[in-house]
Amino acid sequence: MKTPTIGLLTLLFLVSFSCRQSTTPDPTTVAATKGEYLQAVIEIPAGTNHKIEYNYASKQFLNDQLEGKDRVINFLPYPGNYGFIPSTLMDKERGGDGDALDVLVLSESVPTGTIMEVIPIGALMLRDRQEIDTKIIAIPADPQQQVIKAEDFMTFALRYDAARRIIEDWFQNYKGAEGVEIVRWEDEQYAIQEVEKWKKE
Template identity: 50%
Template sequence: MAIRILYMLLIASLLTNCTSKNDVYNTPTFSKEGTLHCVIEIPGGTNKKIEFNPETHSFVVDQRDGKDRIISFLPYPANYGFIPSTLSDSSQGGDGDALDILLISESTPTGSIIEAIPIAMLKLFDNGAYDYKIICVPKDPKKRIIKATTYKSFSEEYMHAKNMIESWFLHYDIGGDILLSKGWGDEEEALKEITKSLVLKNKK
């Protein structure tokens, strides 16, 4: 019994230490090979609005009116998260947060850092600020569930999936902010937005 309690305390300690040092917010935007890093907050198929708290270095469920924010709609159509070490500058019309990503792949656990290829950018306008969503697929072909690696192939071969993603973002926040679509950008425009949003230390 005493050994079991000691073991449980050890595991709890390890988990606490991992959480306190889990500073994924400041992970480099790109890998050493130049591949984009994506931090997953919300696994695909999830209805809880999970967000990373950079002050506590932990993933928590967002609060609205003092309650856990549960999306009262269809669940997230793919894995949702952010690009580390980026900032959508509010002085230039951004929302002041890290750039958002939607990673099209099988459901991926919260806290995962995935190397990915940007293939498109959904341009949304949310409560007076631009709220761009960078659409990505995994770099590893074995982790992909669609074959598209460019905006052209995404638009032509997966037109209905593309339309569903746009429709989902425009309607998921029932009773919340009203989002407007400003259209789409290709992979070059997505990469340009990522580069523009790099934090200062990442630009050196």
């Protein structure tokens, strides 16, 4: 009796796994916006230190390498789900860093590869190696996934100032001695303008 049961469970797992794999969109085909919301592709789940990035050549999410080893942030784990706004590119010719626009989604941890609709509540502007690096700060559009109740920067700054300062401190210190300079915070309208500015043609 055990063999058929194991066989059935294995079959169910394989069917379930293949369904999940086939329904996951290719991040390169996902639009920056969907209806009234932005879309975010999550590379690094909240609560991990592994520097995971989407590899456009292999179309896989891979741990970034440093001297032949997985790159792990030598600091506190990421305070939110970190990734990028798809279909954006911060052109170096226009003052960008050559990557997609970064996003930090404040919610419980979600798996790498998750594509979620989000509401921007602000933008944190950093100076990293003499380049301006903008981080969109967002919450999930789905109320069931929200851990804070702030849909604009003013509410975020007033009700969750401690959270805002934690995010600021984290980005300022996670690279250690390299140091990242905080330039300023901007509101949700600025965040939306940044997405429009860096959308791919």
